Amino acid sequence: MGKQLASALYISIGILIASAGLVSTFSSIDQGVPSYSTSPQPCTTCSVKSGEVLHARLVGNPSLSNFDWHVQQGRGALIAAGRNPAELIVIPDQEIRWTHPGGELFSLVFDEADNLVRTNIANTSFFHSYFNGVQESVAVMDTSLGHTAPVPLFGTIRDASGRATHVIHYPSQTTLPIGTSSSVVPGSSGMMQLVQRPPVDAIQCIELANRWGEDCLSEAWDTWVDCKRLAEQRFTMALYSFTGPAAITGAAIVGGVGGAIGIAIGLPSGVGIVLTGSIGAFGGAILGGSFGHLLDILNAYRQLQFDFENCLDDYLDAMKQCRAETALKIGFCTVGAGN
């Protein structure tokens, strides 16, 4: 009777631990491919370092109710897109171009004195003003594109060292921190602060643009190498890890079975059960732990494939952006030289 009770108790405990271990193991396995998402995080006051790419979604501010902007900033260029779809590309030390979804483009070309020398906007209100009494600013009102309100402009232009030299903001009455925007007052004019335009020499300009393209490319390569290295580090870490839940599962199952066998073959009920069960449990832990570890490696392998694809996509996107921006720069060189 006592032997049967001990056997029942031993097996029950074994099954209980095994269940807990199994649940724990499979809940960790079922998580599948962990996400290393680069999607934008909510951000209202973002600080931007030189070269950093920032995504900012502005939410929760009543004055922003009409706009839900994503701002991407980096390499001195700013691209914004949002619910009111438009794309603003700011090229430091050169011109500013603005693409609309319909394919319309307005460009502003300024000379060294920030005089507007060329634009394709029909009705542009344009004047000089001073912002904070320090930097020269120009206000532009777009009345030609059929908007009921001017579209907001915002962002920061940086020089080669990464220092913020100019701030583009809208409306003119509001100074905005980096990475934020404001609501649009219908009928009001927007203020856009401009950069000093260097003397234009088409050949030199194109060469600089190409060199910039090469640097941009190197940066994309470095980013890819970092991305790949991090993915491989995560994989290697999985190789050296130990799997607890699987080991417990294996130990419990084999321990329980070992104990039951010990009783069945008539070993001394006390020492026999414990010793047989323990040795069985040890072997089970080894097998169970090894199997769990293998599952971890399989999971890490799938994650690595996923990470490689992401790194590659990011790299190709960066390359595309380099190409587009370089082409734009070269295009501006030609416009600026009067060709």
Added chain:
Amino acid sequence: MNEMGKTDTVVQPQSSLLELKKMFFLYLPVCIGGYIVFRVLIVLPLWFSSSTEQLSVLRIIFIILGVGALAVVVLGAVRAPRWVEKPIHVHYRHWAPAFFATLVILGSIGGHLVASAKINSNLALEKVKAHFEKETAEYKMGRNAQ
């Protein structure tokens, strides 16, 4: 002497504790050794091979090793004695190679995965490098054309 003129072997009954002791000293090294082999097989591609060709050879070795170990397990199962016939340490002695071989199978699968991961990493590097070199050459050509 029996009817055939041979001497009968007198089998002394062993105590259960003695059986357990034998089992313990046989089984413990197999467990620990098997686990070490398992872990070593997994990290082997990280230690010794870097080129895609070497890794491909290593993958084939892992396949052979895994299949061989599987054969050991299957043979062990086929030739296993019936439980009622032998003392327990005999069973453990019989199953120890199968246990060890199971760990070798798991290690071979793991090693195969790691080698595949390294091959994929090499391929990704080559692909992006080729792309990068092509693009850089285009930019340089653009500059030289000015």
